[in-house]
Amino acid sequence: MDDQPLLSVTGVSKFYGGQIGCNDVSFDLYPGEVLAIVGESGSGKTTLLNCISTRLEPTAGTVEYAMRDGRMSDLYQMGEAERRFLMRTDWGFVHQNPADGLRMGVSAGANVGERLMAIGQRHYGNIRSEAADWMERVEIAVGRIDDRPSQFSGGMRQRLQIARNLVTAPRLVFMDEPTGGLDVSVQARLLDLVRGLVADLGLSIIVVTHDLAVARLLSHRMMVMKSGHVIESGLTDQVLDDPREPYTQLLVSSILQV
Amino acid sequence: MSGHYNFAYLDEQTKRMIRRAILKAIAIPGYQVPFASREMPMPYGWGTGGVQVTAAILGANDVLKMIDQGSDDTTNAVALRGFFEKTAGVATTTRTEDATVIQTRHRIPEMTLQEHQVLVYQVPIPEPLRFLEPRETETRKMHAMEEYGLMHVKLYEDIATHGHIATTYAYPVKVMGRYVMDPSPTPKFDNPKMDRMAALQLYGAGREKRIYAIPPFTDVVSLDFEDHPFDVQEWPDTACALCGAEGVYFDEVITDDHGGRMFCCSDSDYCEMRRAAGHIGDQTRFTEAAE
Numbered sequence: 001m002d003d004q005p006l007l008s009v010t011g012v013s014k015f016y017g018g019q020i021g022c023n024d025v026s027f028d029l030y031p032g033e034v035l036a037i038v039g040e041s042g043s044g045k046t047t048l049l050n051c052i053s054t055r056l057e058p059t060a061g062t063v064e065y066a067m068r069d070g071r072m073s074d075l076y077q078m079g080e081a082e083r084r085f086l087m088r089t090d091w092g093f094v095h096q097n098p099a100d101g102l103r104m105g106v107s108a109g110a111n112v113g114e115r116l117m118a119i120g121q122r123h124y125g126n127i128r129s130e131a132a133d134w135m136e137r138v139e140i141a142v143g144r145i146d147d148r149p150s151q152f153s154g155g156m157r158q159r160l161q162i163a164r165n166l167v168t169a170p171r172l173v174f175m176d177e178p179t180g181g182l183d184v185s186v187q188a189r190l191l192d193l194v195r196g197l198v199a200d201l202g203l204s205i206i207v208v209t210h211d212l213a214v215a216r217l218l219s220h221r222m223m224v225m226k227s228g229h230v231i232e233s234g235l236t237d238q239v240l241d242d243p244r245e246p247y248t249q250l251l252v253s254s255i256l257q258v
Numbered sequence: 259m260s261g262h263y264n265f266a267y268l269d270e271q272t273k274r275m276i277r278r279a280i281l282k283a284i285a286i287p288g289y290q291v292p293f294a295s296r297e298m299p300m301p302y303g304w305g306t307g308g309v310q311v312t313a314a315i316l317g318a319n320d321v322l323k324m325i326d327q328g329s330d331d332t333t334n335a336v337a338l339r340g341f342f343e344k345t346a347g348v349a350t351t352t353r354t355e356d357a358t359v360i361q362t363r364h365r366i367p368e369m370t371l372q373e374h375q376v377l378v379y380q381v382p383i384p385e386p387l388r389f390l391e392p393r394e395t396e397t398r399k400m401h402a403m404e405e406y407g408l409m410h411v412k413l414y415e416d417i418a419t420h421g422h423i424a425t426t427y428a429y430p431v432k433v434m435g436r437y438v439m440d441p442s443p444t445p446k447f448d449n450p451k452m453d454r455m456a457a458l459q460l461y462g463a464g465r466e467k468r469i470y471a472i473p474p475f476t477d478v479v480s481l482d483f484e485d486h487p488f489d490v491q492e493w494p495d496t497a498c499a500l501c502g503a504e505g506v507y508f509d510e511v512i513t514d515d516h517g518g519r520m521f522c523c524s525d526s527d528y529c530e531m532r533r534a535a536g537h538i539g540d541q542t543r544f545t546e547a548a549e
Contacts, residue, residue, distance in 0.1 A: 110414045118407025124483040
């Protein structure tokens with residue numbers, strides 16, 4: 001792994017009036033690393049994810065990102081145009097509900113190709129073959145390239161959403177409960193797929209989940225949040241096998257054993 | 259009757275407001291300028307935007323021409339021409355070359371327009387991104403940031419579904435290399451005429467409260483793909499049944515219940531002019547032979 005972090009978060013806080021969304025969170029994310037943010041509903045993990053992915057301006061703190069030229073750049077200091085450009089080229093965002101991240105009214109091929117067209121590709125044949133290639137990589141039959149996502153199952157939609165995000169070869173992908181609402185066998189295949197892509201592409205991922213099994217399978221490191229604070233962080237295996245905080249111990253012991 | 263109305267129906271303050279919007283629109287070619295669209299004595303969708311723009315730019319010496327689907331004698335054209343004859347008392351004409359202000363729905367005249375002329379379009383939906391992105395806040399941002407990838411998504415969908423770009427009207431264009439614009443519901447056949455046109459082109463959308471413009475001699479490029487370039491409709495081996503014109507935009511007219519049909523110029527003035535100059539088409543020839 002590189003010495004320079006890809007993303008550097010310092011003292012990020014978000015208050016909703018008197019309510020704490022998240023408070024004084026700091027961490028570094030390195031290239032190729034997968035970080036899981038876990039915690040129960042309302043613990044502030046989605047607020048934190050939105051703050052660092054420029055979807056929600058934090059009350060305090062800075063988020064710095066290593067641009068492609070290696071320079072660290074404060075996300076909230078750069079212009080909106082540059083930020084949006086970053087969002088649709090160098091980053092991906094996988095929503096819990098695929099309908100939020102896909103255009104349900106246009107074909108799967110166009111969904112995958114949209115980012116390519118947004119960065120200026122104007123050759124229909126190339127866009128289509130690249131879309132087909134990505135559909136294959138996320139295990140969707142290429143024959144369905146002209147079908148709309150509304151005709152897809154939940155698992156297929158989620159895989160399509162991943163393809164749509166990865167087509168511009170982003171370096172950082174945010175995922176908000178990517179397996180939420182999927183049944184376990186579909187979950188397992190999706191996680192397998194993501195693991196494969198991380199290994200192939202050297203992606204960095206920040207994944208928010210309440211599912212500790214997802215965190216264990218995907219992530220290298222994890223942070224445990226409670227009431228807006230990070231109460232424990234460390235290597236995933238270490239945190240899950242030997243939790244130190246009482247709350248983390250509670251979470252780990254709450255996993256259903258089959 | 260015209261004594262009962264202010265010149266061209268609208269009050270002077272409203273006309274000023276619209277003129278300010280028009281000036282801004284000309285200064286930023288292709289940008290949609292919001293304006294305080296008024297209630298007009300006709301329903302939305304009948305050209306209230308175009309009528310307000312025309313009312314704001316009309317002077318006592320102007321000669322007005324009204325086109326509806328290329329024709330001067332269809333309902334909308336007749337009604338709006340009558341409206342301005344009554345409220346402004348200006349001279350009207352059906353001849354393209356005599357007009358100084360031409361208000362149109364759908365068509366650009368076949369005859370090349372000149373520098374002293376203004377073409378006013380009636381626009382139903384000014385936002386080219388609307389059917390792909392329903393949020394106005396978002397489409398405005400996309401225009402501001404020049405994020406036009408979505409526009410090509412629509413064209414991509416066309417090719418994926420139909421094998422070619424099937425958009426035949428309201429075909430999106432890029433104006434002066436910056437704003438993507440919807441050229442009202444004109445057929446794409448007319449898109450090339452917009453490019454570097456000598457006349458000023460003004461667009462008014464009454465219900466949506468937007469005005470936009472293309473100044474004279476401005477570059478207007480129709481969007482396309484490298485491997486699916488923009489092209490216009492063609493009618494091979496077809497000539498106007500009345501005047502024999504080729505390579506113009508045709509109307510298909512059903513003539514009987516047995517599959518009989520004829521093609522004739524959609525631009526009625528162009529057709530009349532050619533016939534006056536002695537050109538004849540097949541139908542005219544047969545009719546004359548029968549007599």
